[in-house]
Amino acid sequence: MKIKSLLSLLPFVGATFALPSVSTAADTHIFVSQNTANHSLTFKQPKLCDDTVVQYSGYLDVGSDEHYFFWFFESRKDPDNAPFTIWLNGGPGCSSMIGLWQELGPCRVNDDGSKDVYNTEGSWNTVSNMLFFDQPSNVGFSYGADNVHSTEEAAPLAYNLIQVFFEAFPKYKNQKLHFFGESYGGHYIPAFADYVLKQNQGLSSSSKKVNVNLESIGVGNGLTDPLIQYQYYEKMACDSSYGSVLSDSDCKQMNASVPQCVELVKKCYKTDDTDDCSNADNFCGQNIEGVYENSGKSYYDVRTSEAIPSTYIKFLNSESTRKLIGATQSYEECSNSAGSKFASTADDVRNFAPKVADLLNNGVRVLLYAGDADYICNWYGNYAWAGQLNFTGSSDYQSKSLQGWKVDGKEVGQVQSGSNLTFVRVYEAGHEVPWYQPKAALQMFTDHLANKLQ
Incomplete structure (x- = not known):
C-alpha cells in the first residue's frame, strides 16, 4: 500500500524439532545464527487470532542495526508438508501487518479494534505456512539504522532474514517457497526472489546456507514496469x-x-x-x-x-498486544522516513519486469493478479506489461486471451495463462484484493499453489 506517496512522493508448544536457543524470560527465546555472522532471532509464541496453529513472532537481526519484525503462522492443513509463503506489503515503507490484519492473514479485529478474531473466510494459512515481515527498518514494528535506499539494497537483508529463519526453524527449509506481495511488492517480490535465485545458483556444496526451494512468486496490483x-x-x-x-x-x-x-x-x-x-x-x-x-x-x-x-492499528499498539508478540516499538503502518529514502534514489520508476522474466526463464512460476477497481496500480497497466514481457515461452502466453474465471460456479474475474505466467483480473476488487474478495482470493491462491489456476 502507500502507492500514492510512492508515486508522488520453556518448551515450544506444538514444535516437532529441537531448537538451539536461550531463554531470556519465561516466554522469550533467542536464537543466534551459526551461519550468518552477527545475525540472531528473538521470538515469542503468541496465540492470537488462530490458537490452533503454531505461531512465532519477534525480531530478526538481519544487518548492522537492522531489526525486522516478523510474525509466522503454520498452515492449518498439514504444516509439515504445506507450502511456505512469504508475504510483503509495499509502500515503500508500509507494513506487512496490513496484509496480515486487513487482507489474507488469519487475523482480524472486531469493529472497535479491541479484540482479535479469526479471518474465517479468507485466511491463506488455511493451505500454507505464512511468514509476514516488516521491512525496511522503522516500518511497522521494525527498527534500526534504516540504511536502505532502494529495492536492490533491501534484497540482501530479506535474504538474510530467510536464511536465519530457516536455520532457526529447519523443519520448513525444504518446503516449496512462494514469494507474494502487493503494490510496491511489484518491485520487492521480483527483486527479492531473483536475488534468492542468484544466491541459490552461487552456493557451493560446502556452503552452510540454505538452498531456498523457490517455487513461485505472486504480485497483486503491483508497480513493476512504470513505462x-x-x-x-x-x-x-x-x-x-x-x-x-x-x-x-x-x-x-x-x-x-x-x-x-x-x-x-x-x-x-x-x-x-x-x-x-x-x-x-x-x-x-x-x-x-x-x-x-x-x-x-x-x-x-x-x-x-x-x-x-x-482499526487493527489500535489493537496492535495496545501494550498487552505488543507484550504478547514481543514488539518493542510502537506500530507505524507506513513510514515516511523509510519511503523518503527510496524517493531519493527514484526507486519507484525503475523497471523490475526483467527480473520477472529471469525468474520465468529459470522455471519459477509467476502469478500476477489485480483488482479491477484499483486506480494506482490498475489492472489495465498490469495486464499490458505482462503481455509485452519477453521471456522464454512468452509466445505461448501471448497466444492466449482472457477467459472467464469462476469460483463456485460464479464468474468472479478473468484469467490468462501460458508458460508459467498467469494473469488474473478480479472483479469488484480494489487495491487490496483479499479485503474485497476474500473467498475468490483464497481460491486463486490455493489453485496457484497446486498449479491449477488457468
Whole structure:
C-alpha cells in the first residue's frame, strides 16, 4: 500500500524439532545464527487470532542495526508438508501487518479494534505456512539504522532474514517457497526472489546456507514496469468498466502528458541515472497519476472515497498486544522516513519486469493478479506489461486471451495463462484484493499453489 506517496512522493508448544536457543524470560527465546555472522532471532509464541496453529513472532537481526519484525503462522492443513509463503506489503515503507490484519492473514479485529478474531473466510494459512515481515527498518514494528535506499539494497537483508529463519526453524527449509506481495511488492517480490535465485545458483556444496526451494512468486496490483503502466492511468480514470471519475479537461490533460512521460521514463531506463529517473518520476507523478486527486475518489478504489478501516492499528499498539508478540516499538503502518529514502534514489520508476522474466526463464512460476477497481496500480497497466514481457515461452502466453474465471460456479474475474505466467483480473476488487474478495482470493491462491489456476 502507500502507492500514492510512492508515486508522488520453556518448551515450544506444538514444535516437532529441537531448537538451539536461550531463554531470556519465561516466554522469550533467542536464537543466534551459526551461519550468518552477527545475525540472531528473538521470538515469542503468541496465540492470537488462530490458537490452533503454531505461531512465532519477534525480531530478526538481519544487518548492522537492522531489526525486522516478523510474525509466522503454520498452515492449518498439514504444516509439515504445506507450502511456505512469504508475504510483503509495499509502500515503500508500509507494513506487512496490513496484509496480515486487513487482507489474507488469519487475523482480524472486531469493529472497535479491541479484540482479535479469526479471518474465517479468507485466511491463506488455511493451505500454507505464512511468514509476514516488516521491512525496511522503522516500518511497522521494525527498527534500526534504516540504511536502505532502494529495492536492490533491501534484497540482501530479506535474504538474510530467510536464511536465519530457516536455520532457526529447519523443519520448513525444504518446503516449496512462494514469494507474494502487493503494490510496491511489484518491485520487492521480483527483486527479492531473483536475488534468492542468484544466491541459490552461487552456493557451493560446502556452503552452510540454505538452498531456498523457490517455487513461485505472486504480485497483486503491483508497480513493476512504470513505462508501460503510466500509459494506462488515463484509461483507468476516464474509460474503465466503472466509468469516468474525472472531467473531460482532466482526462485530456492526463492524455496529453503521456508522450513526455514515456520519453522521460525511457531515458531513465536507458541511463539508470538518478537525476534522469527523478525527472521522470516528478513529471509523471504530477501530470498523470497526480491529476486523479481531482476525482475525490480513493486512489485504491475508483468506486468510493472511503478508505478501508484501519482499526487493527489500535489493537496492535495496545501494550498487552505488543507484550504478547514481543514488539518493542510502537506500530507505524507506513513510514515516511523509510519511503523518503527510496524517493531519493527514484526507486519507484525503475523497471523490475526483467527480473520477472529471469525468474520465468529459470522455471519459477509467476502469478500476477489485480483488482479491477484499483486506480494506482490498475489492472489495465498490469495486464499490458505482462503481455509485452519477453521471456522464454512468452509466445505461448501471448497466444492466449482472457477467459472467464469462476469460483463456485460464479464468474468472479478473468484469467490468462501460458508458460508459467498467469494473469488474473478480479472483479469488484480494489487495491487490496483479499479485503474485497476474500473467498475468490483464497481460491486463486490455493489453485496457484497446486498449479491449477488457468
